[in-house]
Amino acid sequence: MNILLLGNGLIGSHLRDALLMRGHQVRLLSRHALAHPECQVIQGDFAALQNAADWLPHLAGIDTVINTVGIFAESGGQSFTALHHAAPQALFAACEISRVTKVIHLSALGAAIDAPTAYWRSKGLGDEALMQSKLNWTIVRPSLIYAPDGVSSRAFCTLASLPLLPDLQGVGKVQPVHLHDVLTLLVLLTEQPVAKQAIINALGPQAMPLTSWWQQLRQGMGLGRAITLPIAACLQNLAAKSTLLPLFQPDSLAMLRAGNYSDTAPFAAILGRAPQAAAPVNGMARDALLGWLLPLLKLSMALVWLCTAAVCLWAWPRADSYQLLADVGIPSAWQPLLFYGSVAMDSVFGLLCLLDLLGVPTRSWRLQWPLVLAYSIIIAIKLPQFLWHPFGPLLKNIPIMALLLMLDLLSPNKTKPKF
Template identity: 30%
Template sequence: MELENVLLIGGSGFVGGWIASRLSERGVRVTIPTRHRENTKKLIMLPTVSMVEANVHDPRVLAQLMQGQDAVINLVGILHDSDSRLPYGKGFAAAHVDLPRKIVAAMLESGVDRLVHMSALKAALDAPSEYLCSKGEGETLVRAAMDKLNVTVFRPSVIFGPDDAFLNMFAKLIKLFPILPLGGGAARFQPVYVGDVARVFADCLTDQSTFGQTYDLCGPKVYTLRELVSYTGQLVGKSPRIIDLGTGGWAYLQAGLMWLLPNPPLSPDNLRSMEIDSISDGSHDYPGWQPTALEAVAPTYLSPTELPQFRLDRYRYRAGR
């Protein structure tokens, strides 16, 4: 299967930048729709990447973007929705359910038949959180099109790496507060390195054995949230006193207050997501999956003693350069 042009929806985000870079290195022309082109200067510098100002929620615009494309990657996802309701709010519906439906329709209309879709580990229609429930419905819609499109679905656990919104968030909080109340401290995660995620997204595009498949993407080790926060503290040279609030009333009070912030680090819906451990038994791993350990990467962007030249050397080593 020859592939020259890829439409990367949601490509201006953290994971999208890594995937765009991987595809650009391989000479693939990548089109990334964005509402604000001026906010994507790093991606504009990539040689085969084009940033196009567009509203991907408009079906007519989506159909136009599909023209001349060989494949579509959908990464769109949001962690918070101010319109909280059952089974999920308008924001989650628009990003996780309506958009995948529109993407499938536009692909069928335009004749593009290769779709790689990012879902979430433990996404399900009966999940306890709006996030996982809406992700589950979007995944169901995409999977229903597998008889008409060549679809691959990925379900990652929490993704870490330079500029992530996970470990970096805890690093900032730890530097500010010597005492850190923590809701859901016993929740378990299997963090996966963004470089590994980007690699398999790029690799699978032309691999016909991945058509019609759904894969979990997880790192090699399971951690509790408390362990992850404690490890982040070690890396930034701080030893905060962590007070585990559990998953009861105090945790939801904290999450509710944080939810009011402009860029909330935690919401009540996040706590509900953590009722289900974000881990995998390995039965749905990507072929040849050999994930990078958290300890091999996190010090390169969190430790204050990591010199820039050593950090670059580590990146080059992992990239095989």
């Protein structure tokens, strides 16, 4: 079968591989797709194809069109209207002209022209455009999709791995669906006419409160149940004013409060079995825990450097600092320079830690742990009283150096050695 597959995101990329494995001819249109040895790749911006004439060259010789393009948040020229309504409407008109045999359109559970959020409304308008066509169409509306390698799923697993989970008051139930079941459905729809002009909701086995799903994710990762903390709706609304928490964005909250579930029986009937649980099966605890532990560790190191600089500069007596430098063997003429230089260096390292925490790669970890090691050796030799101090101020540098070395080795931007 000759298939035009639109989109190379989470679903599109997995579906491409599944279709190729089953011997289909796939033509892939995407903005960022790389060349592929087994399918024809077209570099194109879906949002720019706003007229039927723009689509006709891409539809030559095509039997089936599968549209998996979608965004959850607008950015730049990628708007809900362009991607979810205008471009699909032009595509469907071109499919009628080209007499495409079948159109499979990926929408979203909750899509409707009168839905409470712009995302759902734009999806509903796209669905309406297809339903008004004369094509043989199927609209697939998946619930929240769990995928082991998906960015949002990893974020949910990271949140679920926290020792204290938020229990959002006033939100509806969710019915997450596993990516494998969505792919199975799309392949079935591609290869056999399960239904003509039908809307199929792709859902997990059961609807549940969001907190219950997080507990299910914990169980799948091999973690025990977490304590939950009720979060009132008013506090959720306050958090929604921040751009730092995607879960608490106004549209996200509106969709959660509306609920995201439906009857799973029709979906199970098409699959020929019950949908599988939308949770890990082989454990992902390490990656999930690192998702929040690494930022916490980076923040703690930033505070160590910045607080050390502040204490030296404003809290600790300057004369005592100079005396320590003298005990190490630094001449008095050099003491102010070394003092202010160390304060500046501590401040710079603290700021670099914060930049790394914000996603700006600085690669400063590999400089920090040798510096702490050098400090420790000098102090152990010149000021041995700190080595044998009962509070262990110098011995505490050992776990700090181990932490810095770990942050360096786990840095995703670290250059791999060549063998």
